[in-house]
Amino acid sequence: AQKVTQAQTEISVVEKEDVTLDCVYETRDTTYYLFWYKQPPSGELVFLIRRNSFDEQNEISGRYSWNFQKSTSSFNFTITASQVVDSAVYFCALNSGGYQKVTFGTGTKLQVIP
């Protein structure tokens, strides 16, 4: 069974602050894939990143960075110097066991206040 937990329901930060969105996952499989998606107010989900279980290297893309730690089953997402355009709901997701479907967390709503 797969499970993704995003304990932070809503976060508010002031513009230019750094913010970390937490994601904890559960799976019994040794091969799995983790994802982050952004859902702006318009509603369409936007794919941000995919991480394979055998690659624990952290990734940075502009103001975005991701910290993957298998030891704690976490895949956290940090936004540096947040901007108002970062306001959205962010979903963490997991695929494991070779299944064709993905398990999504319940999402974290981020509000960046100008």
Next chain:
Amino acid sequence: SQTIHQWPATLVQPVGSPLSLECTVEGTSNPNLYWYRQAAGRGLQLLFYSVGIGQISSEVPQNLSASRPQDRQFILSSKKLLLSDSGFYLCAWSVRGVGEQYFGPGTRLTVT
């Protein structure tokens, strides 16, 4: 490049009326296709997924059904809508096997 289309963008339907939402993908072949529903302020609920023409897996028993008449076409239907069917319906596709999903713009359905 790949593109996913959904229509209509918004829909208001009375209880008991039928429903048909369509999703098409361009620029790829043999995609996995998915239908999700998102209630207001809630997470994503997987409704159906398909790995090929005519192959539909249902995740939640309800009054909705899905069909895949063509490789890149996915249709969500209902014979009689319920109030509880209101929500934001998202179609998505992914490459066969394990891969990230790409979502369409969604359909906001209000059942009155």
